[in-house]
Every structure is written in structure tokens, then in C-alpha cells.
Amino acid sequence: MLVVTGGAGFIGSNLLAGLEEAGRGGLVVVDRFRDGDKWKNIAKRDVADLVDPDDLFDWLEANGDVVDAVLHMGAISSTTERDVDRIVDTNVRLSRALWHWCTEQQVRFIYASSAATYGDGAQGFRDGFDALSSYRPLNPYGWSKHLFDRMVAAEVASGHATPPQWAGLKFFNVYGPNEYHKGDMQSVVAKLYPQLIRGEPARLFKSYREGIPDGGQRRDFVWVGDCVAIVRWLLDNEQVNGLFNVGSGHARSFADLAAATARAARVDSKIEFIEMPEAIRDKYQYFTEADLTDLRVAGWRGETTSLEDGIAMYVQAFLAAADPYR
Numbered sequence: 001m002l003v004v005t006g007g008a009g010f011i012g013s014n015l016l017a018g019l020e021e022a023g024r025g026g027l028v029v030v031d032r033f034r035d036g037d038k039w040k041n042i043a044k045r046d047v048a049d050l051v052d053p054d055d056l057f058d059w060l061e062a063n064g065d066v067v068d069a070v071l072h073m074g075a076i077s078s079t080t081e082r083d084v085d086r087i088v089d090t091n092v093r094l095s096r097a098l099w100h101w102c103t104e105q106q107v108r109f110i111y112a113s114s115a116a117t118y119g120d121g122a123q124g125f126r127d128g129f130d131a132l133s134s135y136r137p138l139n140p141y142g143w144s145k146h147l148f149d150r151m152v153a154a155e156v157a158s159g160h161a162t163p164p165q166w167a168g169l170k171f172f173n174v175y176g177p178n179e180y181h182k183g184d185m186q187s188v189v190a191k192l193y194p195q196l197i198r199g200e201p202a203r204l205f206k207s208y209r210e211g212i213p214d215g216g217q218r219r220d221f222v223w224v225g226d227c228v229a230i231v232r233w234l235l236d237n238e239q240v241n242g243l244f245n246v247g248s249g250h251a252r253s254f255a256d257l258a259a260a261t262a263r264a265a266r267v268d269s270k271i272e273f274i275e276m277p278e279a280i281r282d283k284y285q286y287f288t289e290a291d292l293t294d295l296r297v298a299g300w301r302g303e304t305t306s307l308e309d310g311i312a313m314y315v316q317a318f319l320a321a322a323d324p325y326r
Helices: 010-021 038-042 055-068 084-105 140-158 180-186 189-198 224-236 254-265 293-297 307-319
Strands: 002-007 026-030 049-051 069-072 106-114 164-171 173-175 202-205 221-223 243-245 271-272
Touching: 002 010, 002 055, 002 106, 010 026, 010 038, 026 055, 049 055, 055 164, 069 084, 084 106, 084 140, 106 140, 106 224, 140 164, 140 254, 164 224, 164 254, 173 189, 173 224, 180 307, 189 202, 189 254, 189 307, 202 254, 221 224, 221 307, 224 243, 224 307, 243 293
Parallel strands: 002 026, 002 069, 026 049, 069 106, 106 164, 164 243, 173 221, 202 271
Antiparallel strands: none
């Protein structure tokens, strides 16, 4: 069995779909659904079990002997969440408890980290452990992911026992289907598409940094299918361990993204630049770009999807479809 925490979430539900397509069964979803439409993210999946996060360790105690891997995608991922205790409980303490359980039971462990750990990017975007102490995340979410990365680094450096395979994945700006429950934390593509098909301009934040024009802020936007492909590759290559960036490897501007979204939606490309909320101006990343060197050195030979191709797939196969769910 493969246990996917956050399995009804954005990346988690796409991972379930990718694993099912690869012929993997015994998929266990750990998540909460509450009263929204999040359940639709996994309505098409053949799920072996549904587990409430509060019952996870009881479930593992009863079923641990048939678990092949824990794919820990669950987290409080909002960059504007202010309840730091809640973030720490979910993103740090739960992650650490799962690491120790997987170590004791010798079960493989792959977990979601984040490019938010890099802060403003002044120290670069190299993954691995060597530069961890130099990074300064800009929000509690990024800090919590960074803290757990450092805990893993300390465990490995100390020579303590580890899971038989372990990998942390620093996801960059992921976009794709099944993110609709995320509200304001949806990708910019998902936010711009409804504006554009209503005949409105795409609304993007103004730049507040000298030398960077409005719309010239650049991020590493990565198609969710590429993230799934990398997790599948790790599952097929259990000798690979490490902390790895997961992005396209190419920074693109928000203006590029808006133009690609308009092209995919077959509407005119118009942009209106709006004020950025003051609360996030000093925490805003103006540039991110995944350095994929370590992933390549580990043996990954895949290619990432271009921004234009990824947005075209997202818009035409999902956002514009009667059923937008994967």
C-alpha cells in the first residue's frame, strides 16, 4: 500500500491519479474534507481506504506491515496563515513523527518541502543540505518547511537510522487541475482564467523593486504532471535519497504567464496592474528558479513541460471543460 497524506489536496490528488495510471493499487488517502468540494479531487480514484489525520498513527499501527511507502504531501500550505502553532503542529511535528515511524518500520518516506524555504532567493536556489543554514524564509509556512528540512539534515548527518528511502521535494510554483479548493492560494493561472473569459484584463501585481517592471517578476512555474512524474521516478528508484528541487528549471515572468493563459483561452491578452497588499510587499519573492542539478546527478532524465504547453493543457483540458477535475 501507498499512503498519501494530503491525498485529497492539489498535489496529492494529482499524485493519486498518476499512481493509478501507472498501475499502482492500494492507495490510501489521509485527509480532511470538511464541507466543500474537495472530495471531487478524488471522486474518480480507486481508493483502498480513507483515513482522518487524527487517526493516522492508529491506522499505521494496525496496517503498517503492508505499507510500502508514505508520500507525505499534507501540510498547511498557505503563505498567509498566521497561526504559527497550528503550522508547527501540522508541518513540523507530524512530519517528524512520520519520519520516525518510517525509520522504525523501514518504510520509504517521500515528503513535500517548498521553494518558500529559499526566502528572497538572495542565497540562490541550491537544494541539498550544505546551504540550509543560510536560507531565510519570509513567512511561517516557508520557515516550517525549512525547519523540517534541517531536522532531516541533522538526522542524516548524525548517522542515525533513516527510512530505507527518503526524499524531500522543494516544489516551486505548481499549477494544474484540482487546486480549486485552495481559494486565494490557487495558482495565478487559475485566478486569471475567469477574468480573461469574462472579457476583463488579467490583473497582476505592480512591481515595487527598482529595475523590475510591472509584470516582470519571475517565478519557476511548474506543471503538476511534472511533479507527479518525479515522485513516480523516485518510487521506481528506491536507491535515490536526498533533498531535491522540483520545478521547470526556467524562470518566467507573470506577463508571460498572463499572455500564455490568454492564448490558451483564445482571448485577447490584456493586463491591468494592481497594488500589492502592503502586508505581503516585504515578503514577496521577485525571482525563483529551480536548480535541477542534484536531481540530474541522481539519475533523473526527464524533461519538464514548457509554460505555454502546461497552461494550454490546464486551460483546454480542465479549466474550460464541463468537468475540471482530474
